Amino acid sequence: MKTVLPILVLGAVLASSGNVLAQDKLVKIGVLTDLSGLYSDFTGQGSTLAAEMAIQDSGLNKKGWTVELVSADTQNKPDIGTNIARQWYDVGAVDIILDVPNSGIALAVSNIAKEKNKILIVSASGASDLTNAQCTPNTIHWTYDTYAVAHGTGESLVKLGGNTWFFIAADYAFGAALQRDTAAVVEESGGTIAGVVRHPLNTSDFSSFLLQAQSSKAKVIGLANAGGDTTNAIKQAAEFGIVSAGQKLVPLLMFITDVHSLGLNVAQGLTFTETFYWDLNDQTREFSKRFSERMKTHAMPTMAQAGVYSSVLHYLKVLEKEGGNPHDGAKIVAAMKAMPTNDPLFGKGEIQPNGRKIHPAHLFEVKKPSESKAPWDYYKLISTIPADRAFTPLKQSTCALLGN
Numbered sequence: 401m402k403t404v405l406p407i408l409v410l411g412a413v414l415a416s417s418g419n420v421l422a423q424d425k426l427v428k429i430g431v432l433t434d435l436s437g438l439y440s441d442f443t444g445q446g447s448t449l450a451a452e453m454a455i456q457d458s459g460l461n462k463k464g465w466t467v468e469l470v471s472a473d474t475q476n477k478p479d480i481g482t483n484i485a486r487q488w489y490d491v492g493a494v495d496i497i498l499d500v501p502n503s504g505i506a507l508a509v510s511n512i513a514k515e516k517n518k519i520l521i522v523s524a525s526g527a528s529d530l531t532n533a534q535c536t537p538n539t540i541h542w543t544y545d546t547y548a549v550a551h552g553t554g555e556s557l558v559k560l561g562g563n564t565w566f567f568i569a570a571d572y573a574f575g576a577a578l579q580r581d582t583a584a585v586v587e588e589s590g591g592t593i594a595g596v597v598r599h600p601l602n603t604s605d606f607s608s609f610l611l612q613a614q615s616s617k618a619k620v621i622g623l624a625n626a627g628g629d630t631t632n633a634i635k636q637a638a639e640f641g642i643v644s645a646g647q648k649l650v651p652l653l654m655f656i657t658d659v660h661s662l663g664l665n666v667a668q669g670l671t672f673t674e675t676f677y678w679d680l681n682d683q684t685r686e687f688s689k690r691f692s693e694r695m696k697t698h699a700m701p702t703m704a705q706a707g708v709y710s711s712v713l714h715y716l717k718v719l720e721k722e723g724g725n726p727h728d729g730a731k732i733v734a735a736m737k738a739m740p741t742n743d744p745l746f747g748k749g750e751i752q753p754n755g756r757k758i759h760p761a762h763l764f765e766v767k768k769p770s771e772s773k774a775p776w777d778y779y780k781l782i783s784t785i786p787a788d789r790a791f792t793p794l795k796q797s798t799c800a801l802l803g804n
Contacts, residue, residue: 435473438628454712481505503527505575523707535799543707552673569624685743754799
Protein backbone atom coordinates (compact mmCIF):
# COMPACT_ATOMS: atom_id res chain seq x y z
CA MET A 401 0.00 0.00 0.00
CA LYS A 402 1.37 3.38 -0.93
CA THR A 403 1.82 5.81 1.96
CA VAL A 404 0.93 9.42 1.30
CA LEU A 405 3.29 11.66 3.22
CA PRO A 406 1.27 14.35 5.02
CA ILE A 407 3.50 17.30 4.18
CA LEU A 408 2.05 20.72 4.92
CA VAL A 409 4.02 23.28 2.98
CA LEU A 410 3.99 26.66 4.65
CA GLY A 411 5.91 28.20 1.82
CA ALA A 412 8.39 31.01 1.63
CA VAL A 413 8.47 33.02 4.80
CA LEU A 414 8.89 36.75 4.37
CA ALA A 415 10.93 36.62 1.17
CA SER A 416 11.33 40.08 -0.34
CA SER A 417 8.95 40.46 -3.28
CA GLY A 418 10.67 40.40 -6.65
CA ASN A 419 14.11 40.10 -5.09
CA VAL A 420 16.17 37.39 -6.81
CA LEU A 421 18.52 36.11 -4.14
CA ALA A 422 21.80 34.29 -4.52
CA GLN A 423 21.53 30.52 -4.27
CA ASP A 424 23.98 30.38 -1.38
CA LYS A 425 21.64 32.58 0.69
CA LEU A 426 18.62 30.34 0.28
CA VAL A 427 17.90 28.15 3.31
CA LYS A 428 15.04 25.73 3.84
CA ILE A 429 13.88 24.70 7.31
CA GLY A 430 11.68 21.67 8.01
CA VAL A 431 9.63 21.19 11.19
CA LEU A 432 9.08 17.44 11.57
CA THR A 433 6.42 17.20 14.24
CA ASP A 434 3.21 15.66 15.56
CA LEU A 435 0.24 17.48 14.06
CA SER A 436 -2.45 14.97 14.98
CA GLY A 437 -1.41 12.64 17.81
CA LEU A 438 -0.66 12.42 21.51
CA TYR A 439 2.29 14.85 21.30
CA SER A 440 0.60 17.49 19.15
CA ASP A 441 -0.33 19.77 22.07
CA PHE A 442 3.24 20.37 23.17
CA THR A 443 4.71 20.43 19.63
CA GLY A 444 2.60 20.48 16.46
CA GLN A 445 1.35 23.77 15.10
CA GLY A 446 2.99 25.57 18.03
CA SER A 447 6.43 24.32 16.99
CA THR A 448 5.84 25.49 13.42
CA LEU A 449 4.70 28.89 14.71
CA ALA A 450 7.80 29.15 16.91
CA ALA A 451 10.04 28.53 13.88
CA GLU A 452 8.13 31.13 11.87
CA MET A 453 8.49 33.69 14.67
CA ALA A 454 12.24 33.04 14.89
CA ILE A 455 12.63 33.58 11.15
CA GLN A 456 10.74 36.85 11.40
CA ASP A 457 12.66 38.01 14.48
CA SER A 458 16.02 37.18 12.88
CA GLY A 459 15.50 39.85 10.22
CA LEU A 460 17.41 37.79 7.62
CA ASN A 461 14.76 38.47 4.98
CA LYS A 462 15.88 42.10 5.04
CA LYS A 463 19.53 41.15 4.64
CA GLY A 464 19.53 39.34 1.32
CA TRP A 465 18.38 35.90 2.45
CA THR A 466 15.41 33.76 1.47
CA VAL A 467 14.24 31.51 4.30
CA GLU A 468 11.60 28.89 3.51
CA LEU A 469 9.66 26.82 6.03
CA VAL A 470 7.90 23.48 5.62
CA SER A 471 6.15 21.26 8.16
CA ALA A 472 5.01 17.64 8.24
CA ASP A 473 3.24 15.15 10.51
CA THR A 474 5.18 12.00 11.45
CA GLN A 475 2.03 10.41 12.92
CA ASN A 476 4.51 9.03 15.50
CA LYS A 477 5.44 6.31 13.01
CA PRO A 478 9.18 5.79 12.41
CA ASP A 479 8.69 4.69 8.79
CA ILE A 480 6.70 7.82 7.95
CA GLY A 481 9.06 10.10 9.87
CA THR A 482 12.18 8.73 8.20
CA ASN A 483 10.58 8.74 4.75
CA ILE A 484 9.68 12.40 5.13
CA ALA A 485 13.20 13.21 6.30
CA ARG A 486 14.78 11.44 3.33
CA GLN A 487 12.39 13.10 0.88
CA TRP A 488 13.09 16.51 2.39
CA TYR A 489 16.85 16.07 2.33
CA ASP A 490 17.03 14.38 -1.10
CA VAL A 491 14.30 16.10 -3.10
CA GLY A 492 12.98 19.03 -1.08
CA ALA A 493 16.33 20.78 -0.58
CA VAL A 494 15.69 21.02 3.17
CA ASP A 495 18.88 22.01 5.02
CA ILE A 496 17.77 21.51 8.61
CA ILE A 497 15.07 19.48 10.39
CA LEU A 498 13.68 20.57 13.76
CA ASP A 499 11.47 19.38 16.63
CA VAL A 500 10.89 15.58 16.11
CA PRO A 501 8.76 14.62 19.18
CA ASN A 502 9.55 10.91 19.18
CA SER A 503 12.96 9.64 20.24
CA GLY A 504 12.83 6.59 17.98
CA ILE A 505 12.26 8.83 14.96
CA ALA A 506 14.83 11.38 16.17
CA LEU A 507 17.56 8.75 16.50
CA ALA A 508 16.81 7.45 13.00
CA VAL A 509 16.72 10.93 11.44
CA SER A 510 19.98 11.77 13.19
CA ASN A 511 21.69 9.03 11.19
CA ILE A 512 20.06 10.22 7.98
CA ALA A 513 21.24 13.79 8.61
CA LYS A 514 24.79 12.50 9.02
CA GLU A 515 24.53 10.38 5.87
CA LYS A 516 23.26 13.36 3.82
CA ASN A 517 25.49 15.94 5.58
CA LYS A 518 22.41 17.89 6.65
CA ILE A 519 21.40 19.17 10.11
CA LEU A 520 19.04 17.88 12.79
CA ILE A 521 18.17 19.95 15.86
CA VAL A 522 16.01 18.03 18.33
CA SER A 523 13.88 20.10 20.70
CA ALA A 524 10.97 17.79 21.54
CA SER A 525 12.53 14.34 21.97
CA GLY A 526 14.35 13.43 25.15
CA ALA A 527 16.61 10.37 24.75
CA SER A 528 20.03 11.30 26.09
CA ASP A 529 21.53 8.77 23.65
CA LEU A 530 21.43 11.55 21.03
CA THR A 531 24.51 13.13 22.60
CA ASN A 532 26.02 9.95 24.00
CA ALA A 533 26.45 6.61 22.21
CA GLN A 534 24.47 7.74 19.15
CA CYS A 535 25.86 11.26 18.74
CA THR A 536 26.82 12.58 15.29
CA PRO A 537 28.57 15.74 14.02
CA ASN A 538 25.31 16.78 12.35
CA THR A 539 22.92 16.66 15.33
CA ILE A 540 22.27 19.08 18.19
CA HIS A 541 20.02 18.22 21.15
CA TRP A 542 18.55 21.51 22.26
CA THR A 543 15.89 21.82 24.95
CA TYR A 544 16.01 19.00 27.52
CA ASP A 545 16.91 15.34 27.76
CA THR A 546 16.24 12.32 29.94
CA TYR A 547 19.37 12.95 32.01
CA ALA A 548 18.23 16.49 32.87
CA VAL A 549 14.66 15.65 33.86
CA ALA A 550 15.77 12.48 35.69
CA HIS A 551 18.34 14.31 37.79
CA GLY A 552 16.23 17.40 38.37
CA THR A 553 13.22 15.46 39.63
CA GLY A 554 14.58 12.11 40.81
CA GLU A 555 17.39 13.40 42.98
CA SER A 556 15.20 15.96 44.74
CA LEU A 557 12.46 13.43 45.55
CA VAL A 558 14.86 10.86 46.99
CA LYS A 559 16.26 13.59 49.26
CA LEU A 560 12.69 14.25 50.44
CA GLY A 561 12.21 10.60 51.40
CA GLY A 562 10.95 9.07 48.16
CA ASN A 563 13.49 6.25 48.23
CA THR A 564 11.52 3.39 46.64
CA TRP A 565 10.34 3.73 43.03
CA PHE A 566 8.12 1.86 40.59
CA PHE A 567 8.16 2.95 36.94
CA ILE A 568 5.41 2.99 34.34
CA ALA A 569 7.32 3.54 31.10
CA ALA A 570 6.42 4.00 27.44
CA ASP A 571 7.71 1.02 25.50
CA TYR A 572 10.02 2.75 23.02
CA ALA A 573 13.37 4.57 22.99
CA PHE A 574 12.29 7.61 25.03
CA GLY A 575 10.54 5.66 27.80
CA ALA A 576 13.45 3.25 28.10
CA ALA A 577 15.99 6.09 28.31
CA LEU A 578 13.95 8.08 30.84
CA GLN A 579 13.37 5.05 33.07
CA ARG A 580 17.05 4.06 32.81
CA ASP A 581 18.38 7.54 33.60
CA THR A 582 15.98 8.09 36.50
CA ALA A 583 16.65 4.65 38.00
CA ALA A 584 20.37 5.43 37.92
CA VAL A 585 19.79 8.69 39.83
CA VAL A 586 17.56 6.99 42.41
CA GLU A 587 20.11 4.25 43.07
CA GLU A 588 23.04 6.69 43.17
CA SER A 589 21.09 8.70 45.76
CA GLY A 590 20.54 5.65 47.96
CA GLY A 591 17.09 4.61 46.77
CA THR A 592 15.85 1.30 45.35
CA ILE A 593 13.74 0.24 42.35
CA ALA A 594 10.70 -1.87 43.19
CA GLY A 595 9.83 -2.65 39.57
CA VAL A 596 8.97 -1.41 36.11
CA VAL A 597 6.15 -2.07 33.68
CA ARG A 598 6.08 -0.92 30.05
CA HIS A 599 3.05 0.19 28.06
CA PRO A 600 2.46 0.69 24.33
CA LEU A 601 2.62 4.21 22.92
CA ASN A 602 -0.75 6.01 22.98
CA THR A 603 -2.36 3.84 25.67
CA SER A 604 -5.90 4.68 26.73
CA ASP A 605 -6.32 2.25 29.64
CA PHE A 606 -3.64 2.35 32.35
CA SER A 607 -5.58 0.38 34.95
CA SER A 608 -3.45 -2.80 34.89
CA PHE A 609 -0.20 -0.79 34.97
CA LEU A 610 -1.42 1.37 37.85
CA LEU A 611 -2.57 -1.66 39.83
CA GLN A 612 0.91 -3.18 39.53
CA ALA A 613 2.45 0.08 40.69
CA GLN A 614 0.00 0.31 43.59
CA SER A 615 0.64 -3.26 44.73
CA SER A 616 4.42 -2.67 44.68
CA LYS A 617 4.02 -0.39 47.74
CA ALA A 618 6.73 1.88 46.29
CA LYS A 619 6.68 5.37 47.74
CA VAL A 620 7.04 6.94 44.27
CA ILE A 621 5.40 5.95 41.00
CA GLY A 622 7.46 7.45 38.18
CA LEU A 623 5.75 8.03 34.84
CA ALA A 624 8.38 7.64 32.14
CA ASN A 625 6.14 8.74 29.27
CA ALA A 626 4.84 11.98 27.74
CA GLY A 627 1.89 13.88 26.31
CA GLY A 628 -1.43 12.07 26.18
CA ASP A 629 0.04 8.98 27.85
CA THR A 630 1.08 11.05 30.87
CA THR A 631 -2.24 12.85 31.23
CA ASN A 632 -4.23 9.62 30.83
CA ALA A 633 -2.13 7.90 33.51
CA ILE A 634 -2.53 10.84 35.93
CA LYS A 635 -6.31 11.05 35.43
CA GLN A 636 -6.74 7.33 36.01
CA ALA A 637 -4.41 7.35 39.02
CA ALA A 638 -6.68 10.00 40.55
CA GLU A 639 -9.70 7.74 39.96
CA PHE A 640 -7.85 4.89 41.69
CA GLY A 641 -7.07 7.11 44.68
CA ILE A 642 -3.37 6.30 44.45
CA VAL A 643 -2.10 9.64 45.75
CA SER A 644 -4.72 9.89 48.50
CA ALA A 645 -3.64 6.41 49.65
CA GLY A 646 -0.11 7.65 50.25
CA GLN A 647 1.94 6.99 47.12
CA LYS A 648 3.47 9.92 45.22
CA LEU A 649 2.81 10.12 41.50
CA VAL A 650 5.66 11.76 39.57
CA PRO A 651 5.47 12.68 35.87
CA LEU A 652 9.11 12.61 34.81
CA LEU A 653 8.33 14.67 31.72
CA MET A 654 5.57 17.25 31.88
CA PHE A 655 4.62 20.19 29.69
CA ILE A 656 2.42 23.16 30.53
CA THR A 657 -0.14 21.96 27.98
CA ASP A 658 -0.43 18.73 30.00
CA VAL A 659 -1.18 20.71 33.16
CA HIS A 660 -3.74 22.77 31.23
CA SER A 661 -5.40 19.60 29.96
CA LEU A 662 -5.55 18.05 33.43
CA GLY A 663 -6.69 21.19 35.25
CA LEU A 664 -5.29 22.37 38.56
CA ASN A 665 -7.71 20.29 40.63
CA VAL A 666 -6.05 17.13 39.31
CA ALA A 667 -2.51 18.42 38.63
CA GLN A 668 -1.93 20.41 41.85
CA GLY A 669 1.16 19.34 43.77
CA LEU A 670 2.85 17.53 40.88
CA THR A 671 6.59 18.23 40.70
CA PHE A 672 8.75 17.96 37.57
CA THR A 673 11.67 19.53 35.74
CA GLU A 674 11.48 21.88 32.75
CA THR A 675 13.97 24.20 31.10
CA PHE A 676 11.44 26.90 30.15
CA TYR A 677 8.32 28.50 31.64
CA TRP A 678 6.50 31.39 30.07
CA ASP A 679 6.36 33.41 33.32
CA LEU A 680 10.04 33.24 34.33
CA ASN A 681 10.98 36.83 33.42
CA ASP A 682 10.06 39.81 31.25
CA GLN A 683 11.64 38.31 28.13
CA THR A 684 9.85 34.97 28.40
CA ARG A 685 6.58 36.80 29.08
CA GLU A 686 7.00 39.08 26.05
CA PHE A 687 7.65 36.20 23.66
CA SER A 688 4.89 34.06 25.18
CA LYS A 689 2.33 36.85 24.84
CA ARG A 690 3.12 37.21 21.14
CA PHE A 691 3.04 33.43 20.70
CA SER A 692 -0.29 33.03 22.51
CA GLU A 693 -1.91 35.78 20.46
CA ARG A 694 -1.05 33.89 17.26
CA MET A 695 -2.11 30.44 18.46
CA LYS A 696 -5.72 29.51 17.71
CA THR A 697 -5.96 27.93 21.15
CA HIS A 698 -4.21 30.92 22.80
CA ALA A 699 -1.97 28.43 24.59
CA MET A 700 1.29 29.51 26.15
CA PRO A 701 4.41 27.95 24.60
CA THR A 702 5.82 24.70 25.92
CA MET A 703 9.54 24.19 26.46
CA ALA A 704 9.68 22.14 23.24
CA GLN A 705 8.20 25.01 21.24
CA ALA A 706 10.48 27.49 23.00
CA GLY A 707 13.40 25.26 22.01
CA VAL A 708 12.40 25.47 18.35
CA TYR A 709 12.38 29.28 18.52
CA SER A 710 15.70 29.44 20.36
CA SER A 711 17.47 26.96 18.07
CA VAL A 712 16.29 28.62 14.86
CA LEU A 713 17.48 32.02 16.11
CA HIS A 714 20.95 30.63 16.84
CA TYR A 715 21.10 28.76 13.54
CA LEU A 716 20.22 31.88 11.56
CA LYS A 717 22.74 33.98 13.52
CA VAL A 718 25.44 31.52 12.49
CA LEU A 719 24.35 31.54 8.85
CA GLU A 720 24.55 35.32 8.82
CA LYS A 721 28.02 35.23 10.33
CA GLU A 722 29.15 32.60 7.83
CA GLY A 723 27.89 34.83 5.00
CA GLY A 724 26.15 32.17 2.96
CA ASN A 725 26.40 28.54 1.77
CA PRO A 726 24.15 26.93 4.43
CA HIS A 727 24.26 23.51 2.78
CA ASP A 728 27.32 21.92 4.46
CA GLY A 729 25.63 20.53 7.54
CA ALA A 730 28.65 19.43 9.57
CA LYS A 731 30.40 22.75 8.92
CA ILE A 732 27.40 24.78 10.08
CA VAL A 733 26.94 22.61 13.19
CA ALA A 734 30.61 23.13 14.05
CA ALA A 735 30.10 26.88 13.68
CA MET A 736 27.01 26.70 15.90
CA LYS A 737 29.07 24.97 18.57
CA ALA A 738 31.77 27.63 18.30
CA MET A 739 29.36 30.52 18.87
CA PRO A 740 27.96 30.95 22.44
CA THR A 741 24.16 30.85 22.55
CA ASN A 742 22.15 33.80 23.82
CA ASP A 743 18.43 34.32 23.32
CA PRO A 744 15.50 35.77 25.28
CA LEU A 745 14.02 32.40 26.28
CA PHE A 746 16.97 30.44 27.66
CA GLY A 747 19.52 33.20 28.19
CA LYS A 748 23.23 32.51 27.75
CA GLY A 749 24.48 29.01 27.06
CA GLU A 750 26.63 26.90 24.80
CA ILE A 751 26.59 23.84 22.58
CA GLN A 752 29.04 21.24 23.80
CA PRO A 753 31.26 19.19 21.45
CA ASN A 754 28.90 16.20 21.73
CA GLY A 755 26.00 18.33 20.44
CA ARG A 756 24.33 18.90 23.82
CA LYS A 757 23.04 22.47 24.19
CA ILE A 758 23.20 23.46 27.86
CA HIS A 759 21.25 26.04 29.88
CA PRO A 760 19.65 26.07 33.35
CA ALA A 761 16.81 23.71 34.28
CA HIS A 762 14.07 24.38 36.84
CA LEU A 763 12.18 22.23 39.31
CA PHE A 764 8.54 23.31 39.42
CA GLU A 765 5.48 22.42 41.47
CA VAL A 766 1.95 22.84 40.12
CA LYS A 767 -0.04 25.42 42.04
CA LYS A 768 -3.26 24.80 43.90
CA PRO A 769 -6.33 26.33 42.21
CA SER A 770 -6.44 28.98 44.95
CA GLU A 771 -2.85 30.02 44.17
CA SER A 772 -3.40 30.62 40.45
CA LYS A 773 -4.16 34.28 39.72
CA ALA A 774 -4.56 34.26 35.93
CA PRO A 775 -4.94 31.93 32.93
CA TRP A 776 -1.88 29.67 32.51
CA ASP A 777 -0.54 30.76 35.93
CA TYR A 778 0.27 27.19 36.88
CA TYR A 779 3.81 26.81 38.27
CA LYS A 780 5.71 27.57 41.45
CA LEU A 781 9.48 27.64 41.03
CA ILE A 782 11.11 25.36 43.61
CA SER A 783 14.74 25.55 42.52
CA THR A 784 17.00 26.27 39.55
CA ILE A 785 19.73 23.89 38.43
CA PRO A 786 22.74 25.63 36.84
CA ALA A 787 23.55 24.74 33.23
CA ASP A 788 26.79 22.98 34.11
CA ARG A 789 24.90 20.62 36.46
CA ALA A 790 21.65 20.17 34.54
CA PHE A 791 23.02 17.95 31.77
CA THR A 792 25.41 15.00 31.43
CA PRO A 793 28.96 16.08 32.35
CA LEU A 794 31.23 15.79 29.32
CA LYS A 795 33.53 13.43 31.22
CA GLN A 796 30.59 11.02 31.54
CA SER A 797 29.44 11.31 27.92
CA THR A 798 30.02 8.28 25.70
CA CYS A 799 29.94 10.35 22.51
CA ALA A 800 32.68 9.26 20.08
CA LEU A 801 33.18 12.88 18.99
CA LEU A 802 34.87 13.53 22.32
CA GLY A 803 37.63 10.99 21.64
CA ASN A 804 37.16 9.37 25.07
